[in-house]
Amino acid sequence: MAQSSTEAESAYDQLLSKYKRIANVENAGGILSWDQQVMMPDEGTPARSQQMSALSALRHELLTDDEFGELLEAAEEDDPTEEQAAVLRELRRDYERAARVPNDLVEKISAASSEAIPAWKQAKAEDDFEKFAPHLEKHVELKRKYAEHxxxxxxxxxxxxxxxxxxxxxxxxxxxLAxxxxxxxxxxxxxxxxxxxLAVDSFEGEFDESEQEELVRDALSTLGYPWDxxxxxxxxxxxxxxxxxxARVTTRYDESxxxxxxxxxxxxxGHALYTLGLPDEHYATPLGEDRNLSVHESxxxxxxxxxxxxxxFWQHFLPTFTEHFPEVDASVEEAYEAANQVYDDNLIRVEADELTYHLHIVIRFELERELVSGDLEVEDxxxxxxxxxxxxxxIRPETDSEGCLQDIHWAYGNFGYFxxxxxxxxxxxxxxxxxxEDIDGLDEKIASGEFGDLREWLRENVHQHGRQYETNDLVKRATGEDFAADxxxxxxxxKYSEIYDL
Amino acid sequence: MAQSSTEAESAYDQLLSKYKRIANVENAGGILSWDQQVMMPDEGTPARSQQMSALSALRHELLTDDEFGELLEAAEEDDPTEEQAAVLRELRRDYERAARVPNDLVEKISAASSEAIPAWKQAKAEDDFEKFAPHLEKHVELKRKYAEHxxxxxxxxxxxxxxxxxxxxxxxxxxxLAxxxxxxxxxxxxxxxxxxxLAVDSFEGEFDESEQEELVRDALSTLGYPWDxxxxxxxxxxxxxxxxxxARVTTRYDESxxxxxxxxxxxxxGHALYTLGLPDEHYATPLGEDRNLSVHESxxxxxxxxxxxxxxFWQHFLPTFTEHFPEVDASVEEAYEAANQVYDDNLIRVEADELTYHLHIVIRFELERELVSGDLEVEDxxxxxxxxxxxxxxIRPETDSEGCLQDIHWAYGNFGYFxxxxxxxxxxxxxxxxxxEDIDGLDEKIASGEFGDLREWLRENVHQHGRQYETNDLVKRATGEDFAADxxxxxxxxKYSEIYDL
Structure with a gap:
């Protein structure tokens, strides 16, 4: 992390070592956040909030530092290689977005979130949208200003x-999405x-939580999660x-x-495997960082x-499952159906199945666009x-708690995330x-618990590139096609025509 | 963590908010270090080392920043209150020590440690002092320069x-110490x-580790550790x-x-209780930080x-102990003797009893003084x-592994720590x-498991003061006497005349 610069060190190298520091501060913040969600005792919040604010303010100052901007410009003019050009494109974008927003607006948004989050919790608990509405209003207003800057x-x-x-x-x-x-x-x-x-009864009942933990540990090992x-x-x-x-993962257990x-x-x-596939040698630089949220979620x-x-998968995994829960007497077909049940009466996004999920998202997407543009008022x-x-x-929610108050994202002022x-x-x-197409007999490999080729395909085609290619370029290189819904x-x-005999 | 300064904000307040940021960066580093020792998977080191270096370099830069020095001077001249004067005394000391040492020397010491630690491990494993000697030499030389600056x-x-x-x-x-x-x-x-x-046989045998964990959790609850x-x-x-x-604690279990x-x-x-007794309202300022290592160890x-x-304590705690380990058939007197056995043939500091421990320390203290002064050569x-x-x-060690290579401190270049x-x-x-003297019937209170008065005495007399008083002043206020060995x-x-009939 030495910041010493010599005559021999190019603007690009100096810039990159400045960026490494920024990335390391951000990653340190990631550990603090993991700890807060997984390990921290209840009363630790006041100190943790200050620690995280300090790191995030420092990150912002380091990124918007004049010298960073000057080095960026010098490096851009310095005949960069293709790889360097990709890095500079990413740094330029990060820099511009950070530098254009005044500090006091960043602080106002952060303060608005600190107030909005408890208000949202209360509004949700009491099914009282009015308690959250002024905070949502405030966020819409601040985020419009933010975008304008x-x-x-x-x-x-x-x-x-x-x-x-x-x-x-x-x-x-x-x-x-349309x-x-x-x-x-x-x-x-x-x-x-x-x-x-659908034949889903076999997976109903009570399932011991510590046995579930053993099961998911086996699943992670089966898929190739590197415990070291x-x-x-x-x-x-x-x-x-x-x-x-x-790259750590978390889960939660529900006995039923x-x-x-x-x-x-x-x-x-899947998220962790992506992170683990980023090149070690580019740690803390754009080539060693994930592309963006949609690629991560993919x-x-x-x-x-x-x-x-x-x-x-169930051909391979059902025996492991029943080792842990011998009371489950299901065929592969029944397990497959239970895994793919469509809940046509579910109001809650995070409990949705693979199909209805996207309509929960489309609804939020359409509403938040209108909210930001002013076509929809908060009260409506x-x-x-x-x-x-x-x-x-x-289906129509009977309460706002299981309607528009169900998700936390808007309490953070996150419009565009969903x-x-x-x-x-x-x-x-x-x-x-x-x-x-690329892997011969992928389906048979999955059925025999061989996941190595798929992991490797993803590493080669997606993970190893970090932020080198922009999203469409990355998808096109991996698949030969533009990114589309086909x-x-x-x-x-x-899949679902077969399952539901449509 | 807003750094905005207004005309109304005094130099002292500006300085304190700068210091808060420094302290928060340091505390964030503390979480990373805890995680590294307790949670981090084996292969996490390369990233973690960079994250921790980034935070420690930032902390150093923030502390030695010119503006910090200027604000410090302005605040000192600004007729500080008694409390402010104590804070300024502490900040002045921190600042001077950091600012006087050139960055490249700090980096050299850090690099020397990075090389010395694996060399020390190898030397200890192979009982080969020669492998560690050049690194110790280097540390002595660098630390002399450090002190000279x-x-x-x-x-x-x-x-x-x-x-x-x-x-x-x-x-x-x-x-x-003499x-x-x-x-x-x-x-x-x-x-x-x-x-x-001594009657120590009752505590020999095999003791299940998870039962030991339950036992020490009970001990923490008994003493009043706040789990939240x-x-x-x-x-x-x-x-x-x-x-x-x-304030987190760790332990380790040995079946025997x-x-x-x-x-x-x-x-x-005891360490955690000190930390927990520092005033909440002074978090991340010298009044909310521990005095120093000896007070912590006290x-x-x-x-x-x-x-x-x-x-x-054993009058109160023995029944809890035997609840967990019913096979232990010991009287309070036997438990007391087992807890206070003097190991007169032990060569290892961290395994020493309450008496011999200090001679392990005195030996290191005397040797490292001579090493630094040049009266003792590394080879000797x-x-x-x-x-x-x-x-x-x-007793005389037969190998250097159980002699001068047993502790890691010198591999970090830490002379003066022991x-x-x-x-x-x-x-x-x-x-x-x-x-x-101050608490009526303290011994009886301990025997009935009442630790509240002692906790409160320590909080009032030691913990709540943070770094407000210097060590001797703190001890004298708490005890009425100068700090001494009497x-x-x-x-x-x-105690030991009685136990050993001397």
């Missing part, structure tokens, strides 16, 4: 979206109207975090739902849905929310289809 | 000692020659760390030694030795070490004697 000439939501998807055009995302909505609304209607009864670079813990909201040297902890763990495994969903919810959110649930999913969840699933289908739609249509 | 007119060891004991004169420390050496050398000789056999501000984990080298909001994990846990409890040793190894360390063990403890261990124990005796010597003479 970054680029006054563009649509504010488009700018906000780039905080999470820096290099995927919003238009394209919008088209993809395609998905169109197909799914009618498929789900068909499923609701079909009289197919990671660990599994419990967290109220499962997540994964870390670096290529130390052993498939829940299993799929949540496989999901986090990795988790690929393992969760295309592997974990496949027939092939609950009704607009409920109307859309009725229109797209055929769509990345769906985009990730859609990208997962496209990547998996390409992997199936493979996802083929996948869900063929 | 801080103050060229003073004895180098005196300056180095202040890294650990910033405000206790080395002369005084030397006198105290007094202790004189008494202990002859006491231990007497014990070696006595034919008293802390946690217990396992670490290869037990330690405690954290802040007043989150249930008293080992118990006393190690009580020791760390708190751990007070609980470990004066409480945990007392007859009264092994023989000088062995000679002193023979002279003070009547004496703080003994000074802490000696201070513990003085503080406990004062607490006994109470410690009275304590060990009366």
């Amino acid at each position: 970054i680029d006054p000439d563009r649509d504010a939501y488009e700018v906000l979206f780039e905080d999470y998807e820096p290099c995927l055009p919003l238009d394209q995302a919008e088209d993809i 395609d998905v909505r169109e197909v799914l609304v009618s498929m789900i209607e068909d499923i609701r109207e079909s009289d197919t009864e 670079r990671g660990r599994l813990d419990t967290a109220p909201h499962p997540f994964s975090s870390g670096t290529q040297f130390d 739902d052993p498939l829940g902890s299993l799929f949540s763990t496989i999901h986090e495994f 990795q988790s969903r690929l393992w969760e849905n295309h592997v974990g919810r496949s027939r092939a 959110v609950p009704e607009a929310w409920n109307d859309k649930y009725e229109e797209y999913l055929g 769509p990345t969840y769906s985009l990730g699933s859609i990208m997962a289908a496209q990547l998996f289809a390409a992997a199936e 493979d996802f739609l083929d996948y869900v249509e063929s | 801080i103050d060229p007119d003073r004895d180098a060891y005196e300056v180095l000692f202040e890294d650990y004991e910033p405000c206790l004169p080395l002369d005084q420390a030397e006198d105290i 007094d202790v050496r004189e008494v202990l050398v002859s006491m231990i000789e007497d014990i070696r020659e006595s034919d008293t056999e 501000r802390g946690r217990l984990d396992t670490a290869p080298h037990p330690f405690s760390s954290g802040t007043q909001f989150d 030694d249930p008293l080992g994990s118990l006393f190690s846990t009580i020791h760390e409890f 708190q751990s040793r007070l609980w470990e030795n004066h409480v945990g190894r007392s007859r009264a 360390v092994p023989e000088a070490w062995n000679d002193k063990y023979e002279e003070y403890l009547g 004496p703080t261990y003994s000074l802490g124990s000696i201070m513990a005796a003085q503080l406990f004697a004062a607490a006994e 109470d410690f010597l009275d304590y060990v003479e009366s």
Whole structure:
């Protein structure tokens, strides 16, 4: 971390060592956040908040430092190699977005979140949207200003979206989600109207939590999780975090739902595998960092849905499952059906299945766009929310707690985050289809518990590139096609038509 | 962490908010270090080392920043209150020590440690002092330069000692340790020659590790450890760390030694209780930080030795112990003897008892003083070490692995650290004697498991002051006497004469 500069050291090298420090401060913050969610005792919050603010303010100051800007400019003019040019493109974007927003606005947004989060919790607990509304109002207002500082000439939501998807055009995302909505609304209607009864009874009952933990540890080992670079813990909201040297996963257990902890763990495994596949030698530089949220989510969903919810996987894994829970007397087919049940009356995003999930997202996406543009007033959110649930999913929330208050994202002022969840699933289908083409007998390999070729395909085609390519470029290199919804739609249509005899 | 300054904000307030950021960066580093020792997977080191270097370099830059120096001067001239003057005294000392040492020397010392630590490990494993000698040589040389930068007119060891004991004169420390050496050398000789056999058999055998964990958790609860501000984990080298909001302890288990994990846990409890007693409202400022190493060690040793190894404690705690280990059939007297056995043939500091421990320290203290002054050459360390063990403890190591290579401290270049261990124990005796005077029936209270008065006495007299008073001042306010060895010597003479019929 020495910052000494010699005449021989190029602007690029100096810049990169400044960036490494920034990335290390950020990664240190990641450890503090992991600890807060997994290990920290209840009363630790006041100190932890100050520690995390200190790191995040320092990161911001280091990134927006004049010298960083000057070195960036010098490096850009210094005839960079292709790889260097990619790094500089990423640093330029990070720098501009940070430097254009005044510190006091960053602080105001952070302060607004600190107030909004407890208000949101209370509003949700008491089913009282009024308690949250003024905070949501405040966030909309601040985030419009934020977007205006970054680029006054563009649509504010488009700018906000780039905080999470820096290099995927919003238009394209919008088209993809519209395609998905169109197909799914009618498929789900068909499923609701079909009289197919899935065989899910075998997975009902009480399942000991510590046995579930043993089971998910076995699942992680089966899939190839390297325990010397990671660990599994419990967290109220499962997540994964870390670096290529130390990528940790968390899960949670519900005695009545052993498939829940299993799929949540496989999901986090996918995230961790991505992180672990970033090149060691580029640690703490853009070439050793993940591309963005949708690519990350594509990795988790690929393992969760295309592997974990496949027939092939259950051919291999059912014996392990029944070793832990001998009372489960299910065939592979029954396990497959239980893993792919569509809940047509579920109001809650995080409990949704692979199909309805995306309509939960589309609803949030449409509403937050209108909120930011001013076409929807905060006070009208609950009704607009409920109307859309009725229109797209055929169900109407009876309370705001299980309606527009269910998710925390807006209490952080995060507008533009939700769509990345769906985009990730859609990208997962496209990547998996390409992997199936490239890997001979992938399905048979999964059925025999051989996951090495798939891990390697993902490492070569996605993980190892870090932030070298922009999203569309990365997808096109991996799959030969532009990023689109086609493979996802083929996948869900063929899978669910069969399961539900549509 | 806002750094905005207004005309109304005094130099003192601006300075304090700068210091808060520094302290928070340091505390963040503390979490990373805890995680590394307790949670981190094996392969996480490369990233973790960079994260910790980044934080420690940032801390150093923030502290030695010109603006920090200017604000410090302005605040000093601004007619500070008594409390402010204490804070400024502490910040001035921190600032001077950091600012006087050039960055490249700090980096050289850090690089020398990175090389010395694996070399020390290898030398210890292979019993080959030659492998470590050049690294020790290098550290001696660098640390002499380091001391010269801080103050060229003073004895180098005196300056180095202040890294650990910033405000206790080395002369005084030397006198105290000389007094202790004189008494202990002859006491231990007497014990070696006595034919008293202690009743220790009841605590021999195999003791299940998870049951030991339950036992030490009970011990922590009994002593009053607040679980909502802390946690217990396992670490290869037990330690405690954290802040007043989150002070964690660690321990380790040895199947053949249930008293080992118990006393190690009580020791760390004492450290944590000190940290927890620092005022919440002064978090991340000198008034909310611990005084120094000897005061910290006084708190751990007070609980470990004066409480945990007392007859009264075993009157209360033996039933809890035998609940966990019903096979132990010991009287309170036998438990007391087992807890206070003197190992007159032990060569290893960390396995030493309450008496011989201090001779292990005195030997290191005397040798490192001579090393730094040049009176002892590195190549002569092994023989000088062995000679002193023979002279003070009547035993001579047969290998350097169990001689001068046993401890890691010198591989870090830490000269002046060892004496703080003994000074802490000696201070513990003085503080406990004062607490006994102030608290009616303290012994009976301990025997009935009432520790609240003692905790409160320590909080009022030691913990709550943070760094407000310098060491001698703190001890004198708490005990009415200058810091000296008298109470410690009275304590060990009366205790061990009785146990060993001297």
